[in-house]
Amino acid sequence: xxxxxxGKALRDKILQDLKVKIDSYEVKPSLAVILVGDNPASQIYVxxxxxxxxxxxxxxxxxxYPTDITEETLLNKIExxxxxxxxxxxxxxxxxxxxxxxxKVINSILPDKDVDGFTPYNFGKLFSGEIPTVYPCxxxxxxxMLDEYNIELxxxxxxxxxxxxxVGRPLSQMLLNRNAxxxxxxxxxxxxxxxxxxxxxxxxxxxxxxxxGEMLKSDCVVVDVGIFKDENGKTRxxxxxxxxxxxxxxxxxxxxxxxxxxxxxxxxNTVELFKKHRLN
Ligand code: GUN
Numbered sequence: 001x002x003x004x005x006x007g008k009a010l011r012d013k014i015l016q017d018l019k020v021k022i023d024s025y026e027v028k029p030s031l032a033v034i035l036v037g038d039n040p041a042s043q044i045y046v047x048x049x050x051x052x053x054x055x056x057x058x059x060x061x062x063x064x065y066p067t068d069i070t071e072e073t074l075l076n077k078i079e080x081x082x083x084x085x086x087x088x089x090x091x092x093x094x095x096x097x098x099x100x101x102x103x104k105v106i107n108s109i110l111p112d113k114d115v116d117g118f119t120p121y122n123f124g125k126l127f128s129g130e131i132p133t134v135y136p137c138x139x140x141x142x143x144x145m146l147d148e149y150n151i152e153l154x155x156x157x158x159x160x161x162x163x164x165x166x167v168g169r170p171l172s173q174m175l176l177n178r179n180a181x182x183x184x185x186x187x188x189x190x191x192x193x194x195x196x197x198x199x200x201x202x203x204x205x206x207x208x209x210x211x212x213g214e215m216l217k218s219d220c221v222v223v224d225v226g227i228f229k230d231e232n233g234k235t236r237x238x239x240x241x242x243x244x245x246x247x248x249x250x251x252x253x254x255x256x257x258x259x260x261x262x263x264x265x266x267x268x269n270t271v272e273l274f275k276k277h278r279l280n
Contacts, residue, residue, distance in 0.1 A: 002245040003149070005223070005252040007141070010148050011260035015056050018267055022057035029274030030059040031089045031115065031266075032081050036074065036100065037067035042093050049091075052263055058270055071100045075108050082110045088274040089115035091266070094166065112276065115269045118165065126173050133276070134269040139171035141261025142203065142223055143178070149250060151201070151221055154179040159196055161185045161238070162205035167225055171203065204238035213243025222251040225258045 022028060031053050035046045046062055053060035063077065074092075081087050090113045096102050106114075111121040111133055122132040134140075146153065158180040162168040168184060175182045180201070185192055193215040196202055204211050205225035216222065226238030237254030245251050252258055 002222070002248040002251040005145050005149060005221075005250050005257055007145055007252060007257040007260040010145055011264040014144070014264040015052065015267060018271060019056040022271065025274075025279075027278060028057055028059050029088050029270050030061075030086060031091065031270045032061050032063060032087050034063045034065070034074070034077065034090070034092045036065045036069060036093070037097055039095070042095075046093050049263060049266060053267060053270070056267060058267065067097050069100075071104065074100060074105055078105065078108045082108075082113060085277075087113065088277050089113055089270040091115050113273060115266060115273060116166075117170070117269070123165075123170070126170055129173075129177065134272055135174060135265075136166065136170040137265040137269060138167045138205075138225065138258065138262045139174050140265040140268070141263075142171060142225070142258060143174060144265065145252065145258070145261050146201070146221070146223070151250065153201070155181070156200040157181045157183065157198055158201040158203065159183045159185060159199035160203045160205070161192070161196070161210070162225070164205065167205040171205075206238050208238060209236070209240065211239035211244060213240060213245075213247045216244060216247040218247055219249040220247070222248045223258065224252050224254050227254050227259060 033046050033049060035042060050060045050062050081090050090109050092105055096105060106118050107120060109119055111119045114122055114133060117132050117134045117136040125132040153175060158175045160168050160172050160182065163184055163186040172182050172184050183195055185195055196215045197217050199217060199220055201221045203223040203225060207226045207228050222239050222244050224237035224239045227235065230236050235255055
């Protein structure tokens with residue numbers, strides 16, 4: 001039976017340490033989160049981020065816009081936040097409505113305040129093997145979790161399922177930087193299970209029930225990034241937990257695995273940006 005990668009416990013430990021640090025600062029780090037529209041999942045994520053930030057002493061504000069806001073209004077707001085020296089970190093919750101260009105919006109965030117590490121400047125640094133201002137939150141949280149359990153990456157075969165710019169793409173680069181041999185699979189990949197069977201570390205970020213125990217190599221590590229509600233309304237991940245946990249040596253649960261680590265990373269990134277801005 002696989003050991004559970006307990007993201008919740010690690011998140012709590014990280015936040016506890018971070019709170020002690022923040023308590024010692026006279027001026028507090030500040031995070032601005034922009035939420036456009038009424039996507040229920042995004043609303044839950046943003047409220048969670050806000051609550052946790054406040055709990056550990058980060059000044060957090062949520063800026064809510066209706067779905068039909070113009071791109072220009074959003075770009076103007078980002079410019080205002082860029083120019084506001086009291087703001088350390090800016091996050092635009094994705095996805096955005098279709099009439100707004102995600103690329104334009106992300107591009108407009110100052111790389112120095114880009115708490116997601118999503119701007120072309122920070123992505124470019126990451127992809128060229130340099131050190132970005134901060135690393136994207138979900139991939140960073142995954143690596144912190146693997147490190148906490150002393151899971152070796154060097155020379156091992158990491159298979160990433162999903163090529164999103166939030167998880168799959170940046171994660172594949174971060175694994176490469178750690179000397180893993182990386183394969184990225186996606187919706188056009190043929191014979192997925194032939195590839196997953198060769199994974200020492202399998203990271204799935206699809207949001208669909210696609211990983212079954214029979215697709216895994218014995219004693220592999222499964223990191224489950226997917227989260228969705230099944231037909232019975234139960235929250236679950238990409239991997240079938242029952243069959244996968246019998247084959248793997250470690251597995252991250254959903255909920256309670258990667259999700260909490262994303263939030264911990266966001267708080268770490270906010271404090272990193274704050275330090276760069278104000279403690280020099
Ligand atoms: N939507 C889902 N995950 C994320 C994330 O990590 N950052 C942002 N900005 N939006 C998201």
